[in-house]
Amino acid sequence: xxxxxxxxxxxxxxxxxxxxxxxxxxxxxxxxxxxxxxxxxxxxxxxxxxxxxxxxxxxxxxxxxxxxxxxxxxxxxxxxxxxxxxxxxxxxxxxxxxxxxxxxxxxxxxxxxxxxxxxxxxxxxxxxxxxxxxxxxxxxxxxxxxxxxxxxxxxxxxxxxxxxxxxxxxxxxxxxxxxxxxxxxxxxxxxxxxxxxxxxxxxxxxxxxxxxxxxxxxxxxxxxxxxxxxxxxxxxxxxxxxxxxxxxxxxxxxxxxxxxxxxxxxxxxxxxxx
Numbered sequence: 001x002x003x004x005x006x007x008x009x010x011x012x013x014x015x016x017x018x019x020x021x022x023x024x025x026x027x028x029x030x031x032x033x034x035x036x037x038x039x040x041x042x043x044x045x046x047x048x049x050x051x052x053x054x055x056x057x058x059x060x061x062x063x064x065x066x067x068x069x070x071x072x073x074x075x076x077x078x079x080x081x082x083x084x085x086x087x088x089x090x091x092x093x094x095x096x097x098x099x100x101x102x103x104x105x106x107x108x109x110x111x112x113x114x115x116x117x118x119x120x121x122x123x124x125x126x127x128x129x130x131x132x133x134x135x136x137x138x139x140x141x142x143x144x145x146x147x148x149x150x151x152x153x154x155x156x157x158x159x160x161x162x163x164x165x166x167x168x169x170x171x172x173x174x175x176x177x178x179x180x181x182x183x184x185x186x187x188x189x190x191x192x193x194x195x196x197x198x199x200x201x202x203x204x205x206x207x208x209x210x211x212x213x214x215x216x217x218x219x220x221x222x223x224x225x226x227x228x229x230x231x232x233x234x235x236x237x238x239x240x241x242x243x244x245x246x247x248x249x250x251x252x253x254x255x256x257x258x259x260x261x262x263x264x265x266x267x268x269x270x271x272x273x274x
Contacts, residue, residue: 017222020131023085026078027127030059031094033075038098045102052102056095063088087130090123106182109173110204114148121151132223139219145212146231152205153234156198156241159249163188174201188249198246202238209234214272228267236263 016024037051058068058076062083068076079086097120107113125143129135155162155169162169163186170185178197185194209231216227233255240253255263 016226022078023082023131024128026075026082027086027124029075030079030091031124033072034095034098038101048102049099052095052099056092059088059091059095085131086127090127093119093123104167107169107171109171113152113169113171117148117151118144121147128223132219134219139215142212142215145208146215146227146234147212149205149209149212150230150234152201152208153237156201156205156248157237157253159185159198160188160252163249170197170201185249190247190249194249195246198241198248202241202246206235206238209238213270216270217272225267228270229263232263232266232270236266 034052034055037055038048043051054069054071058072059079061068062076062080068080079091097116100116100119105112107116122144125147126140129139129143166186168182168186170180170182172182174197175182175185178193178200180191180193180197183189184191185197213231216224216231218224219227236255236259237253241248244251244253
């Protein structure tokens with residue numbers, strides 16, 4: 001089963017052990033529903049804020065062993081069955097990120113943006129590692145690096161979608177360093193300066209991904225193979241951006257069916273850095 005929106009994240013694929021699939025699907029639908037509450041449709045911001053507050057209240061009820069409301073009964077029924085092997089604080093972190101999406105700040109610097117990634121992306125990796133019984137500090141650190149890199153890659157992939165909606169994830173410090181304005185990025189005005197900016201941002205995301213990538217070589221069995229594909233998928237998007245000389249203000253790169261043999265080969269031949 002694949003995500004039916006445009007994100008590049010596989011869910012409960014055939015590589016996931018059958019015993020874990022119900023928990024993975026429950027996590028996915030929990031996050032997908034919260035994301036839709038924050039981002040889909042035409043409801044005013046105040047209405048979306050209240051919807052996420054209600055959604056959080058239902059999560060708190062399930063965590064406490066109570067019954068949620070009927071508003072999202074299917075989501076929370078599935079989540080309740082798996083709650084014994086999930087970490088509630090990570091689920092609350094995801095809601096925090098979706099709430100932030102309703103009134104996104106202008107990010108000051110990379111640390112400010114990574115704090116958003118800590119709540120928007122990193123919880124997914126940590127929840128999945130928990131299902132596999134992996135909880136050592138180094139594995140968690142590498143998981144965070146991979147998840148934050150994936151979030152950043154999604155941002156650098158989606159300039160042409162985020163700009164028209166007024167969404168800006170480029171830190172102000174990076175804009176200033178390259179002499180680019182927020183208005184330039186939001187209006188998707190391509191220039192040598194914006195391309196240098198995007199090249200710099202992609203190098204940051206790539207370094208984060210490579211920092212976390214050894215985790216895919218240490219996780220056993222199917223978990224390791226699926227993570228290899230995730231890592232290589234993120235790196236392939238960066239390669240596609242580079243191949244077009246960092247024009248992603250104009251062109252959104254995507255992984256196509258004909259890229260699958262390349263992904264499979266890269267995953268198969270993946271090695272630890274020397």
